[in-house]
Amino acid sequence: MSEEHHIPPSYSIKRWLFSTNHKDIGSLYIVTSLYFLFVGGALALLVRVQLTVPNNNFIASSAFNQAFTTHGLIMVLWFLSPFAFGFANWIVPLQIGARDLAFPRINALSYWLYLFSGILLLMSSAAGLPDGGWTLYAPLTTLRFTPNLGLSLAAGGLILFIVSITVSSVNFITTILKMRAPGMKLMQMPMFTWTILLTVFMMLYAFPSLLAGTIMLMGDRTLGTMYFGSPQGGSLLWDHLFWFFGHPEVYVVLFPAMGAIGDIIPTFTRRPLYGRKYIIMSFIIVALLSFGVWGHHMFVTGYDPLVAKIFTVTTIAISLPFDIIVIAMIESLVKGKVRLKTPMLFVLGSIALFIVGGITGVFLGSVALDYALRGTYFVVAHFHYVMVGGGVVALFGAFYYWYPKITGKMYDEGLGKAHFVLSVIGFTLLYFPMFMNYEMPRRVVTFTETQWAFTNYLSTIGGFVFGLAQILMLYNFYESSKTGAPAGSNPWNGFTLEWAVPSPPPQNDFDVTPRFSEDGTISLPGLGAFANGGTHTMSTAHAEHGIMESHLSQWPVALAGAAFTLILGILGVTLLPTASFIEGMLYLWILLTGFILGGLGLYGFAKEKFVSFEDEEAEGWPFKHVARVRMGVWVFLASEVILFGTFIGAYIFIRAGTLDWPAINTVFQIQHGAINTFILLTSSFTAVMALVYSKRESKAGVIGSLLLTIFLGLWFLYNKATEWQELFHEGHTFDSGVVMSTYYITTGAHGAHVIGGLAAMTILIGGALKGRHMGEHGSENIHNFGLYWHIVDIIWIFLFPLFYLI
Amino acid sequence: MVSSTSEIFQPLFDLFVWLGILVGVVVIAIFLIVIFKYRDRGSKTPEPEDTPILGKVPEERGHPRSVVISLALSIVILTFLLNGTFAVIDTLNTPPSGTLNVQVNGFQWGWKFVYPNNYEDTVLRVPKDETVILKIVSNDVAHSFGVLEYKTKMDALPGRTNTIWFIPKDTGEYNIVCFEFCGVGHAYMKTKLIVMDPAEFQDWYSKVKPAEAEHPVQGASRP
Amino acid sequence: MGVVTYSAIFAILIGSTVFELILIGQPLSQQVLITSIIGLAGVKAVLVALFFQHLKDEPKAISSIVLFGFTAVILLITLSLLSIAALHGV
Missing domain, CATH: 2.60.40.420 (Cupredoxins -  blue copper proteins)
Incomplete structure (x- = not known):
């Protein structure tokens, strides 16, 4: 399939299933996330209708709980970030002068994992949508209190979603850091690209703790482990893991919007952004600090007062960089020529709403005020001002801004302005009254207090105005895509590189890679400098490099489908004890299908000859000399550090609260751990030897070393299995309490990584048999596999003493 | 006041609310004035000299002075709020010998x-x-x-x-x-x-x- | 790096694991024991990263990406542990 270099036309189903082009993937993200916006919005309106008047009986409590929980999950995870990443997919490669992302097939895989994760979430409606609040607070979410299968399906969806986010982060980080147009310094990147870079870094570091938490929750729900059902772990453990992810997540949804603002303001004021350097520094500080403020979500959980004070200071401090950003954005308008077109209106509106959201955020940073405000509608109002006002409203502005680039057509300005006015009126009616309800508990299905009646009534009216206004946007965009006036390549007189290509851009974006010179002038070799804001006209020929990039692959969607099937199969297997024979066979069949599909997918993916764009001269400071895949692997490993760090953190947290932790060599026999340590250390040595032989171009050496490594990996797993079996015989099963929970889940996750390594080696040996992976260049694959294998070893180096020696 | 806790909460909350309203109103007012003053009035508004154009990275502009001033103001306000919080938090956390x-x-x-x-x-x-x-x-x-x-x-x-x-x-x-x-x-x-x-x-x-x-x-x- | 370096590192890794096993038999206080055993694990991990993963030959920026993750997770562990310290007297 990769032999085809031209994407099929837009009416072809094949195009939308198999395309790996960043623009197509971007469109898929935008359309899918808009679907989720309307699902989440409909759920919100259900909630609002129920709360219109006191003592209302419009929907039952259980339906209400499902509605607000799923609303939260969808809006924060399945709408906001994917919507922003629709634009990131479209625009970031254009802004940095790359022709696609670093790993186009992985990009397609991200999208399909996202879609399938959403399907899992929505599938749960058959068994009851999740209903524990989007924060999934334990132990309400454990099997004892929420026995329905719906939450397990949703948690499975969440796991797929996080995998999608992680591989997508790796892709964007590698792209932005290594594939900038020749000469383009980091500080010369447009603001949108800057914030996407910081966003994907936050995603990379924040999501693994949620992944670890969700795996533990799944363990609790399916295997009977006791992470969250026990007093040692319980509510506080989940709170820490969740909010360590959850607070950076706020900036994850906010940053792309603020970056778009940073590009839209200069375009529509006709002046450069004021204090750009300081804005970028502020964003970096926020991104760093975002990992040290999560505790303010837990001020009334009764934890240590000193820690509460630390979090109060960090939380209030994080408002300072935002202060710099907002003031600089306002100053950017001074002495400009402010054109109040729809994108700019949304951007200005978003800044105003964000100011309110930011100020009220300071309230919630104060531990003393939290005693009163926590769990009330004040919180609801605040985070909607930030995430909807600061985030969604600005992203709508971005949508109007880039719509002409994406479709080649101009939207209807009148309808756009009407959409803006209605949105602001609806928004204010909807969320401002919630501040006045600062005593009303959130997540209640109904209330009796008459003093909250009027404000709630206003909110519901506002909700409908805001919701209906969005239909206007859809109508506008749909109609304009057919009847809109041609937009031309640069309708706004924009200055960033996406405006240098035709609208919509051709398949390969740039014929000629733009070059940045020291003084900031951008030129096109062979075509000369940009003629004062002019556009360079494109042909479909590849004047510069003559390489035809691939844009189609069927393997991403196959792999994502396999992951989806596997999750269903695994969930099915956990139902086996209560299933009938037919059902049981069905579940096993699904699981088997998942495995086969996954194996075929991996094989096909690895075997496919997929040509992606690579420019020797691309700017990649400070990673210029790190090969692209190696860079991607390293970035991925950083997320693995957090994943296993979180498992170990949960172990330490639980152990600190467990007085009767078994003495060494009682439950966990040192000999098992020690033998496996020697095995794994040796396997790291043989893996390194494979690299040595590959550089020496010794085929036999490579294959021999890899076979030896596989053998050691299998031996490790065999020992592990024996040990588990012994433990089971002694009565130490999954559900024997917190000690065994931490042991089985942590070493189980590690074991799964060993299996992953074995699969990778099998593929490598296949290649080596055909004489690949040899020499200085070919050894890169062996090197990258080694990076992964050694981190699996490093993790075990820590697990061994933690479980066996102390 | 109905209880010791509402006596602690109310003045602190009032402080936050009034400072919040003050900051919010001032900033949003300036924001609106700036938008109005510098709005595009067609040919009456000249194109600024440093207009960013395609094919050139926009000039850096902005003076650290304005960053320092807005930062200083914020720090003053936030110190007030932090002080207010720290003054009461220990009281909330340490119960006197109860009856x-x-x-x-x-x-x-x-x-x-x-x-x-x-x-x-x-x-x-x-x-x-x-x-x-x-x-x-x-x-x-x-x-x-x-x-x-x-x-x-x-x-x-x-x-x-x-x-x-x-x-x-x-x-x-x-x-x-x-x-x-x-x-x-x-x-x-x-x-x-x-x-x-x-x-x-x-x-x-x-x-x-x-x-x-x-x-x-x-x-x-x-x- | 050559086979000699790799072999030397491998020998150190095996040796320090043996040392860990010897340590736990010694009459040391719990604190000393935990600190030294976790410390040894840290040394082993750093050796694998620097030499087997060739981190020492990569630009510092690569190490920073991994180290930031490590720092963040240490922060998570420390603050979550501190938050319950008073409750358990640890």
Whole structure:
């Protein structure tokens, strides 16, 4: 399939299933996330209708709980970030002068994992949508209190979603850091690209703790482990893991919007952004600090007062960089020529709403005020001002801004302005009254207090105005895509590189890679400098490099489908004890299908000859000399550090609260751990030897070393299995309490990584048999596999003493 | 003020609200003025000299002075707020030696109060002007015990004991509400705090015995 | 790096694991034991990263990406542990 270099036309189903082009993937993200916006919005309106008047009986409590929980999950995870990443997919490669992302097939895989994760979430409606609040607070979410299968399906969806986010982060980080147009310094990147870079870094570091938490929750729900059902772990453990992810997540949804603002303001004021350097520094500080403020979500959980004070200071401090950003954005308008077109209106509106959201955020940073405000509608109002006002409203502005680039057509300005006015009126009616309800508990299905009646009534009216206004946007965009006036390549007189290509851009974006010179002038070799804001006209020929990039692959969607099937199969297997024979066979069949599909997918993916764009001269400071895949692997490993760090953190947290932790060599026999340590250390040595032989171009050496490594990996797993079996015989099963929970889940996750390594080696040996992976260049694959294998070893180096020696 | 906690909350909250409104109104007003003043009036507004154009990275502009000024102003305001917070937080966290200790049990979906003499009840009766210390636990999932009018709350978590305290300053009935989502009955997990005259309370308390619970506690039930 | 370096590192890794096993038999206080055993694990991990993963030959920026993750997770562990320290007296 990769032999085809031209994407099929837009009416072809094949195009939308198999395309790996960043623009197509971007469109898929935008359309899918808009679907989720309307699902989440409909759920919100259900909630609002129920709360219109006191003592209302419009929907039952259980339906209400499902509605607000799923609303939260969808809006924060399945709408906001994917919507922003629709634009990131479209625009970031254009802004940095790359022709696609670093790993186009992985990009397609991200999208399909996202879609399938959403399907899992929505599938749960058959068994009851999740209903524990989007924060999934334990132990309400454990099997004892929420026995329905719906939450397990949703948690499975969440796991797929996080995998999608992680591989997508790796892709964007590698792209932005290594594939900038020749000469383009980091500080010369447009603001949108800057914030996407910081966003994907936050995603990379924040999501693994949620992944670890969700795996533990799944363990609790399916295997009977006791992470969250026990007093040692319980509510506080989940709170820490969740909010360590959850607070950076706020900036994850906010940053792309603020970056778009940073590009839209200069375009529509006709002046450069004021204090750009300081804005970028502020964003970096926020991104760093975002990992040290999560505790303010837990001020009334009764934890240590000193820690509460630390979090109060960090939380209030994080408002300072935002202060710099907002003031600089306002100053950017001074002495400009402010054109109040729809994108700019949304951007200005978003800044105003964000100011309110930011100020009220300071309230919630104060531990003393939290005693009163926590769990009330004040919180609801605040985070909607930030995430909807600061985030969604600005992203709508971005949508109007880039719509002409994406479709080649101009939207209807009148309808756009009407959409803006209605949105602001609806928004204010909807969320401002919630501040006045600062005593009303959130997540209640109904209330009796008459003093909250009027404000709630206003909110519901506002909700409908805001919701209906969005239909206007859809109508506008749909109609304009057919009847809109041609937009031309640069309708706004924009200055960033996406405006240098035709609208919509051709398949390969740039014929000629733009070059940045020291003084900031951008030129096109062979075509000369940009003629004062002019556009360079494109042909479909590849004047510069003559390489035809691939844009189609069927393997991403196959792999994502396999992951989806596997999750269903695994969930099915956990139902086996209560299933009938037919059902049981069905579940096993699904699981088997998942495995086969996954194996075929991996094989096909690895075997496919997929040509992606690579420019020797691309700017990649400070990673210029790190090969692209190696860079991607390293970035991925950083997320693995957090994943296993979180498992170990949960172990330490639980152990600190467990007085009767078994003495060494009682439950966990040192000999098992020690033998496996020697095995794994040796396997790291043989893996390194494979690299040595590959550089020496010794085929036999490579294959021999890899076979030896596989053998050691299998031996490790065999020992592990024996040990588990012994433990089971002694009565130490999954559900024997917190000690065994931490042991089985942590070493189980590690074991799964060993299996992953074995699969990778099998593929490598296949290649080596055909004489690949040899020499200085070919050894890169062996090197990258080694990076992964050694981190699996490093993790075990820590697990061994933690479980066996102390 | 109805309690020691609302006495602590109200002035601090007022400080935040007024400073917040001040900052918000000033910043948004400046914002709107700037938008209005520099709006595009067609040919009347000249194109600025440093207009960013395609094919050139826009010039850096902006003076550190404005960053320093806005930062300094914010730091002053935030220091005020931080001071206010730190001044009261220790008070909220360290109960004085109390005269009445009550254990609060949250469960799906209701509250149970256990007095020092093991008397159990589903409404909380306390004397006016005396320090009440609550030890809060949960029997099942996470709840949050809050007295609406008292502006205070504390999570009730399984396996952990959390403490809050207050001094009621006025007799009357107040609303106890669950502030952490806890399942289908969350909205109905309410009861009353009844503040009595101290003498009246002593009289009532001396008469109740563990066996004589006037509202026998129901086990966990699902509506 | 050559086979000699790799072999030397491998020998150190095996040796320090043996040392870990010897340590736990010694009459040391719990604190000393935990600190030294976790410390040894840290040394082993750093050796694998620097030499087997060739981190020492990569630009510092690569190490920073991994180290930031490590720092963040240490922060998570420390603050979550501190938050319950008073409750358990640890």
